[in-house]
Amino acid sequence: MTRKLPIIAVATAPGKAGVGVIRISGPQLHPITEALFHKALKPRQTNLLTLRDGQGEVIDQLIAIYFAAPASFTGEDVLELQCHGGPQLLELVMKRCLELGKDYGLVIAEPGEFSLRAYLNNKIDLAQAEAIADLIGAQSDAAVRGAARSLQGAFSKDINNLIEEITQLRILVESTLDFPEEEIEFLENAHARERLTTVMSKLHALRESAKQGRILRDGIQLVLAGPPNVGKSSLLNRLAGEEVAIVTPIAGTTRDRVRESITINGVPMHIIDTAGLRDTSDLVEAKGIERSWEAIRMADLVIFLQDSGSLSGPESGNGLDLRAQILKALPLNCPILEVGNKSDLLGNSNPIKGVTQTLLISAKTGDGIEALKQEILKSVGWGGSQEGTIVARRRHIDCLDRASSHLEKSQHFAADGNISLELFAEELRLAQDQLGQITGKLLPDDLLGKIFSQFCIGK
Ligand SMILES: Nc1nc2c(ncn2[C@@H]2O[C@H](COP(=O)(O)OP(=O)(O)OP(=O)(O)O)[C@@H](O)[C@H]2O)c(=O)[nH]1
Ligand SMILES: [Mg+2]
Known part of the structure; x- marks a missing residue:
């Protein structure tokens, strides 16, 4: 997946802007620079230069900075061109660079190729490379800070510390593997079980x-x-604070999913309003209800909303039925919050018997909405503080989950009656492999390609 050619791409977002940056990285950058500007550039100095086309016509006056390997983002020689930020202009500059760089193998970069090279040259690890993409894609202040922490290596450091502790334990265990009769004694003397628990x-x-x-x-x-x-x-x-969806007293108003993204205490929420669930002979409504079930099957959290007036009334039986159906459709470990709406219609004289679990709100008056927001955060496991939070991906969590289950197995092989140092050590190794995949050590090549190809061009 690696190619030893110089690569080029526009590093800034498409569209008009004051400045647009083009980045070139790889071997042969000296002759390419000479061809472009008829002079060699000193590293890390700004140079105001003129780029001309084949007929000698000026394309742009730009600032060029040369970074000599390995002191650059990619760890290779890098030439950064700060041009004026017009899309057409940047295309012309790219074209000219490719024309003059052709003899030296200059090609357009693939998505994520700059970051991939930085990773392969040990400038950053994989979790950090992912953090660059996450920093750029961050949708809230907290996400920016979290991605910045990951990029600085906070997450990688924790992972590496864990790997180191497991390594120490493995060294201990593997050095005694040849003396099986001492297994129990070893475990006790080395405090292996305690260390594993830590x-x-x-x-x-x-x-x-x-x-x-x-x-x-x-x-x-x-x-x-x-x-x-x-x-x-x-x-x-x-919740959105605006009229995103149509509201009418007619049952079956919403036919399609309506989405809106908000943040609650800085946590991004993608809210999906769905068609009301009921048996219907209306073809359009039935299609909408199908989509409601699809949304439920993909949810991170479901709010099961009912009319609080009906919770203890004659329709509550239907509610139970529907609840069972929703529970069945939910993804594994997806929490469900039961909420009774229209509390404003209840009045004080109408307490709801036997449904103390249900949260009461009024979408009309706003009553109970704050409490609902807190419940939402609580049920998805949001700890409240963003202090020190890093940004992570599902891939990382999957690796951590698998590492954790290997450690549990190794604990099993250290328990009285089951002791097998060999299996104990093997599970430690497997746990370590999983942790190593987070930072990119021990990652299969195809997976690496997949991760970087999701980056956008120029990154
Ligand atoms: N009194 C009162 N009326 C409410 C409240 N929330 C919604 N309503 C009314 O209930 C009716 C139905 O509201 P919608 O928000 O359209 O209900 P829905 O669940 O989206 O309905 P479908 O799209 O048909 O599934 C409307 O007339 C609303 O004004 C509330 O908290 N109190
Ligand atoms: Mg609706």
């Missing part, structure tokens, strides 16, 4: 922090589901 609790803490980090990065898919006319669209509008 590693496990550190891993657990890191997993929790990574889960928060994923919420920061991706946000929560929050699905509003329930029978028709209970106020799902009204709740969406209330």
Whole structure:
């Protein structure tokens, strides 16, 4: 997946801007620079230069900076051209560079290729490379800070510390593997079990922090589901603070999914309002309801909304039925919040018997909405503080989950009656492999290509 050619791409976003940056990285940069500007550039100095086309006509006056390997983003020689930021102009500059760089193998970069080279040249590890993409894609202040921390290496450092502790434990274990009769004695003398417990609790803490980090990065898919006319669209509008969805007293108003993204305490939420769930002979409504179920099946959190007036009334039986159906459709570990709407219609004289679990709100008056927001954060496991939060991806959490289950297995092989140092050590090794995949050590090549190809061009 690596090619030893010089690569070029526009590094800034498409569109008009004051400045547009083109980046070239790789071998042969000296002759390419000479060809472009008829002079050699000293590293790390700004140079105001003129770029001309084949006929000698000026294309742009620009600032060029040369970074000599390995002191550059990619670890290779890098030439950065700060041009005027017009899309057409940048295309002309690119064309001219490719024309003059052709003899030296200059080609257009693939998505993520600059970051990939930085990674392959050990300038950053994989988690840091991902953090660059996350920093650029961050949708909230907290996500920016989290990605910046990951990019500085906060996440990688924790991972590397864990790997180091497991390594120490493995060294201990593997050095005694040849003396099986001493297994129990070894475990006790080396405090191996205690050390394993410490590693496990550190891993657990890191997993929790990574889960928060994923919420920061991706946000929560929050699905509003329930029978028709209970106020799902009204709740969406209330949470969004504007009239995003149509609200009418007619049951079956919402036919399609309506999405709106908001943040609650800095946490991104993608709210999906759905068609009310009921049996219907209306073809359009039935299609909408199908989509409601699809949304439920993909949710991170479902709010099961009902009319609070019906919770203890004759329709509550239907509510139970629907609840069971929703529970069945939910993804594994997806929490569900039961909420009763239209509390304003209840009046004081009408307490709801036997449904103390249900949160009461009024989408109309705003009553209970603050409490609902806090419940939402709590049910997705948001810890409240963004202090020290890093940004993480599902890939990281999967690796941490697998590492954790290997450590549990190794604990099993250290327990009285089951002791097998060989299996104990093997599970430690497997846990370590999983952690190594996060920072990119021990990552299969095809996976590496997949991760970087999701970056955009110029990164
Ligand atoms: N009194 C009162 N009325 C409400 C409240 N929330 C919604 N309504 C009313 O209930 C009716 C239905 O509201 P919607 O938000 O359209 O309900 P929905 O669940 O989206 O309905 P469908 O799209 O048909 O599934 C409308 O007339 C709303 O004004 C509330 O908190 N209190
Ligand atoms: Mg609706």
